[in-house]
Structures are given as C-alpha cells and as structure tokens.
Amino acid sequence: MATMIAEATGQAILTEEHKQSFLRKYIFSTDHKVIAIQFLFLTLFFLMIGGFLAMMMRYQIAWPDQPIPLGGIFPESMVASGYILPEFYNSLVTMHGSIMVFLAIMPMLVGVYANYLIPLQLGAHDMAFPRLNMYSFWIMIPAGILTLSSFFVIGGAAGAGWTLYAPLSARPDLTGVALGQQMWLASVVLIGLSSIFGSLNYITTVINMRAPGMTWFRMPLTVWALFITAILGLLAMPVLSAAGIMLLFDQTIGTSFFLPEGGGQPLLWQHLFWFFGHPEVYILILPAMGFTSEILAVGSRKPIFGYKAMVWAIISIAFLGFIVWGHHMFQSGMNPALGLTFTISTLFIAVPSAIKTFNWMGTMWRGNLKLHTPMLFAIGFVAMFAIGGLSGIFMASTPVDIYIHDTYFIVAHIHYVLFGGSLFALFGAIYFWYPKMFGRMMNETLGKIHFWLTLIFFNLVFFPMHGLGMVGMMRRIYDASGYRHLEGIADTNALITWSAFALYASGFLFAFNFFWSLWRGKKAADNPWDATTLEWQTPSPPKHGNWAEVPVVYHGPHEYSHPGVTDKDWLAQNERPDVPSPAGGH
C-alpha cells in the first residue's frame, strides 16, 4: 500500500512539473532543490557584501591616518572627507558580523544544504511541508532588504556589535543609532522565524520520510549533522526572538528590561543572547562537520572511521551546547562562582570536537586519497578547525581569559572556526554538490588555485591575530594608535590587511568559476565522484519529485573499498542487497 501511494505521489509530482508556470517552477517554487538554489544565490550575495564591509574595516585598522581610496562615493554620514567615521566603523563591525552569521553562513549551511540534501540523501520526494519551506526562503528577502537598507537611514546601521549588548543597543541616545538598530532587530526576528520554519521541516522530514531501509544508523553524517543542527535552531532561535523583542520594546516603547535606570538588568541580555549564541555557533559548525565527513570518506575511498562515535559526538555537542553559554561572560561581572561550572562544561564540549578530529584523521589513514578540490577543502577544514578548537582552550581557561577576552585573540578564534571551519567546508560542499545541483562540473584547476590562495591568505590574515591578541589589542577598535602597549603592531596590521585584500580577491576567482561553469562547465555525470549516498544515484540534476521509484536502502552510508565488491571501489546504499555490510560503525 504505502509503496503504491509513494509511487503514485512520485508520478504525480513528476507529471505535475510540466504543468507549472515559470513563476511556480523557479520563483515561488516549493521544490526543495529550487529553494536550496535560491538560498545559494542569496547567501553568496551576502557573503560578498559581508566581505566587502570587512575590507573597509581592515583598511581603517591598517591605515587609520590615510583617507580611503574612492571615499568620495560614500555619503558624508559614513565617510567624511575621505576618512571612515568612528560611528560608521562601529556599523561596519556590527553588520559584518551580523550579515556573515545570519545572512551568509547560517542560511548557506542550512538553507542551502539541509534543503538540498535531506530529501535527496534520505530518498524522499520532497520536504514534509514544502509550502512552509518556500516561506522560509521568502521571509529571508525582507530580512535582507531591512539589513541592507539600514545603512542608509538616519543614524546609519546598527553599531552595538553583533552581540548587541544592552544598554548600548537599547538606548539610541548613547549611539545615535535608532532606526538602524530597530531594523536590525526586526530582521533578526524574521530570520529566526525563517530558521524555525526550516528546522520544523528538516526535523519532521528526517523523522518521518526516510526511504525504506534508511534506518537511523544508515543516515549519512551530513543528514545527522543537519538534523541535530535543526534541533539546535528550533530550540535556540526562539530565545533570541524573545530577547530581541524585549530589546525592541526597550528601544521603541520605553520599557526597561535591560536598562538599570528602570530596574532592568544588562546582564540578562547577555544571558539570553548567549543562551542562543552558543548553540548558534554550533549551528554554524555542525553542518560543516557533516559535509567534511562526507567528502573525506568519498575522497579517501574509505568508510568513515568511527561512524557511531561521530554520531554520538554530534549529539553530545548539541546537548552540551546549551550549558556552556556563560563562557562568553567570564569577565562580564557575572558571579565568579559560575565561572568554574562554565569552564568545566566548556572544556568538555571540546572533547567531542577532538573525537571528531581524530576520526577524520582515522578516515584518511590508509586511504586512497583523491586530492580533488572538494577533498582539499575538506582537509583544509580539519586543519583549520583544529587550530580554532585549540585556541578555544585558552579562552575556556578562565584566568587566561581575563587577559585575552575581548582582544584580537577572540577574533582569531572566531575566524578559525567560522572561516577556516564553516566556510572552508562550504566551499568544499559547493564544489562537491555543484554537479548534482547544476548538472555541470566546476573547473578543477581554478578550484585548486582558489583553494591554495584561500588557505595561504586565510592564514596570513588570521594567524597573526593571535599575536595581536597576545600583545593586547582590543576588539572592535577604530584606531589602535595612542596606546603604548600597541605601538609595535602597525606592520602586522598592514600585513593582515594586504592579505585580506588578496583573500577577498580570491573569492572572485571562485565566483568566476561558479558562474562560468553554470554555462560552460563540463557536463557532469550522475555520479562524478563515485559516491555511495542516494543523491548520486539520481540524474544530475534530479527531476522534480526526485525519484520515479523510491529507492530501497541496503547499506550504511559510506561503503567504499568494500572487499565484497570487486568491480569498483564503492557500493551505493541502494544496490546489491546480496553483499553483506555492517549496519554502521563497529
């Protein structure tokens, strides 16, 4: 029965495709693949914008006494007689962080890849709630417009940091930013809604729509990671929404939740923000870990080392992620007795990350490494994420954090995990799944050049920031001159800025490759990487409805170099039921 219904819906969806108008098919589409691609273009755009803001910041930090080139094209409220104004610099810092987190990395990890991969890797026709899925994309559009236009309203864009600590963020009279801050909050509430809709879909789909034979421990690690990420988003985003709404009330209707004059508590904001914020940073890394696992297995031609350990590591990260938020508040004036609890929980959350790193290395060990571009980025992820995880240990040790909190050491840490981690994995994912999405390959040579440039310049930009943090350079400062302890750092800052320009430029090489390949790329085979998971067992790109016939799953997700298969070095999840293979790790 169930099969017949499933098959019938599949057929119905397939035939439905032809009847759809252009608008329904490509714009207001409910097809998870189209929505994923829409998210991809949107987030790449915001990645470029966020990067541009960073370039302006870097110029200012390296050469505070020189006017910026082409400064004249900016309004006087941002750049006056060629110089970036301090209030504009604060907007740059704030909006760079906010855009990267909320409009680039998070929706790219989840909006693009949870959408694209969950149904395909599980063998489902679409998401559980396709319409809701479409809304979750379209809500992002007003959010993006609010964000971008806030730069041009009176007072400029939000300037209290992406963490928007109250009272600075709550009292326009102290920043001069009123409307911009409110637009930011409104857009975050919208993004929260979008992400909750998305999570709802992903979780339900994973629970209820797995193809026959796709047991929990046969799910690819990407799906596991995205599933747990969705749970984190589901539980963390509403807390940010609640807090954001209270802050919005403080700003607009005169309440004082976070304002001490009216009895409110500034630290309450921080508790709420980081209760969301720490799970958020894992939202930003877990999917990246999933992609990396997947690509490493494919590129090493080996099953994932310790598949079950990986799953449990993801689950324990999610659990621990909700009880470590205080580590962002060690120096906030919070009761120091809480410090010990949060130190311990924070150090323990580093354990699953360590486990994952060792298992990735185990996966490569005695493999047959195909060093194509996605694989390079995946290895790059492991190498860079390890540095970010290790620097986290410094900060988790409370006495050391006294010194390095709010310095460039933190900036280095964030970027090793978010750029070296999340973004490296995302680049890998884009190269890897591009043929499935668009039916063409991206250019390998350009891809490799892009990888090496990114790796080199990324490290030239962010590694020295550990040094700046050690010297004691504070975060978010517009001009470091005038501090005796910061006298020797001008050269380092110049080096960083030059490298940052090069890093940004290499992004355009990627963009060129991306767009050029859309039309000129080599036609992709259905399974160009000889991969085992279900999405590769469909045409590139898959049709509307994904499968004419629902696949049946017989094997774990990463059966490479199986000794029982001699004609090739991979065994798709849905082929050869006669070959026995372990259910998962053992």
Added chain:
Amino acid sequence: MDWALPPNYSTHGVVIDQLFWIIFWLTAAAFVLVEGGLLWFIFKYRSREGQKAHYTHGSNKLEVIWTAIPVLVFAVLGAYSGTKWAEIKNASGFPPDALQFQVVGKQFEWNITYPGIDRQLGTADDFTVLNQFHFPVNEDIVVNLESEDVIHSFFIPELRVKSDAVPGMVIPVWFDSRQAGEFQIACAELCGLGHYRMRASVTVHETADYEAWLASQATAQ
C-alpha cells in the same frame, strides 16, 4: 613585529602567564600531532595507480583512548583554572586591608575616585580625578567598578587585569603592581563611537611618591 605578551608586573599575572604557556605547549603538541598527521597522510596515502584503500569502520579501542586522554587533560586543566580563577576573582577572598578605589566608566572617560590620605573611601578627603589612575606599588588594590551609561571594560594589559563595568552594578576587582611604572587603562568593551579612545593613564608610584602625589592633590583641591 612583536607578537608576545607584554611584560607582566602583577602577582595574578604570574599565574595567568604560567597557565597561558602551559596551554600553549599542550596545544602546540596537539597542533603538531594533527597538522603533522594530516600532512603525512596526504603525502603517504595520496592516490596512486593500483592502490586500494584499507576497509575499516573504525576501532573502539582507539575511540576510548582518544576520548579518555582529552577528558583527563581537560579535567586537570579545568580544576586548576577554576581554583586560580576563584583566588583571583572571588570577592570574599580579597585582602581586607586592600587600598580601595572607585572607578566609574562613562562615555568615553574613566573617573577615578581616590580614598585620600585616610585610605578610606566614602570619607571627606576623597577626591575624583579624570583619566588618571595613581596607586602605590606592592600593595593590594581593589577597584570598585561602576558605569554611568553603557558597559565598558577596565583593562590594564601589563597588570593582566580586565573586568567589565556594568551600569547598575558595582564589581570589585583585585590586583597589584610589583613595579612602579607608567601604564594605561584601555576600554575593552565596545561602548560607542569613542570606544577606541577611551583610555586613561596609570601611574604606579613608590609608596613615598604616592603619598607625595596625594598631598599635592590635596593642596590642589
């Protein structure tokens, strides 16, 4: 290029720097292990003609080992950090005879209230000076941090002291300097458009000089 911790002059700084370097060597070892391992694997196992990957799903023994080792290391590190942290930050453990100051952050300046010659805050001889913090060497100092408007952060790099100043709260901070010298207070928490220039000078005097300075201030009042 100068990528080092600045010289440290405080007692707490000794502990902080020591922990910093312990963690540095621990993480350096892990760094070499991971990055070296990756490089070695890339070189050793890169695809060659006729090479076949070794088929394995992992090893429970290894999982246990590489879970247990970090847990142990972190447990020790956490316990040690926690103890030191409590010694530095728990107000109940602050020396009762410490010299107390009141420091109030305000966009974009530091107002320092001195206890005067009687060494007591809240008496008639207290006085307030803008952006100048003078105190005697080798003496326990407790600063009561406050803020008038937004959150600031009181940071003296050479003394390894940092704490936020939060409106509506009084946050006591304990430190000292074991050498006379000139330093600066920097603001480490984004507090508005003048955040980058919210600094004050710090002068650590020999005891006698501090008293002379106090006296000169008293006459100036």
Added chain:
Amino acid sequence: MAHAAAAARAPERGLDVYTQKVGMWVFLCSEVMFFAGLIGSYVILRFGASDSWGQPGEVLNVPVTAVNTFILICSSVTMVKAFAAAEADDQKGIKLYLFLTFLMGAMFLGIQAYEYTELILHGEWQGSHGFTPQAGLYGATFFTMTGFHGFHVFLGVVCLGWAFKRSLAGEWGPKNTHGLEVLGLYWHFVDLVWIILFTIVYLI
C-alpha cells in the same frame, strides 16, 4: 507486486505518527522555548527587584481573569469533544463543539481586551494613574507575556474559525481528523501556557 517486496519497500518507521502531528510537536518545542525565554526573564527580573512588584490583586483583576482562565480551560474540553465527534462521525457534534471552542477563544480575547483597557485607563500602580507597559518592569513583563500569549490565542481562534467553516461543509469526519487533532494540540498548548502565566503573573 509481491508481498515481501512491498513490505521491504515501506518507508522507514519514524515515530509511527503522521507527519503533520510530528510537525506540530516539533513546532510546539520551539514555542516552549519562546515562552521559556519570556518567563525566565520575568523570573530573573522579578527576583532582582521584588519590591517593585504588585501584590496579587493589588493591580490586576484576579477574579475576572480567573473566569477567563476557566473559559479557556473549558474551550480545551470542547476541543477534545470536537475531535471525538469527528472520530465518531457525529457531524452535528463537530459543528457544535468547534463553534463553542471558537466562541470561548474569542471570549477570552474579548475579556483580555477589556482587562487591558481597564488597566491602561484606570489601573493604579505606585501612585501613577494607568497601568501600562511603561509602568516599570512589572508593567513591561505583564504586557509582554500576556500580550504574546493573547497573540497565540488569536492565531488559534483564526484557525478555529477556519475549521468551523470547513465543518459547515461537512469536511471533518473519521477519514479526516488530522487537521482537528493538530489544531487541538496547539490549542491545548496555548491553554497550558496560560495556566502557567496565570499562576506566576496573577497569583504569586
């Protein structure tokens, strides 16, 4: 198709619950966190400033709200009845109970609107006339929490209206209960949140 093959090709069992219901459960988890954020903040703010909080009954009209609470609880009962009627294919019952649920939800909102108006116009709090969201943390938390709850009731009432309209066309029945069940879940949740809010905001 052979029987064995068909069995092998049934989708994997999840929670053995249909998709819309799983979806609603998942959604309610997120709602729990939203209210947890608001209620948690309330607890922290109130604990930190207990003297600036009204005694039960001092500002808020407890009897009226108690009646309102009772109405909302009754509406949960009628919602259960509506679902039972649908399972029993009792078309009259479906219509009746859905209408009652809708009506009581609307009454709840009406009484809340009355309560708000009274408070804002005639409320007395710490010497000032009119109890508004600007009336200290007490006013701010009161209006934020009850307001967001009211918004949820409003959404529920809209859906109930839609469900009632469909019942007139006889669309609910033993073959089509899912919509009612899912709506019922939401409605009971909103009811539950209210009982918590009523206790901590009005009675403690």
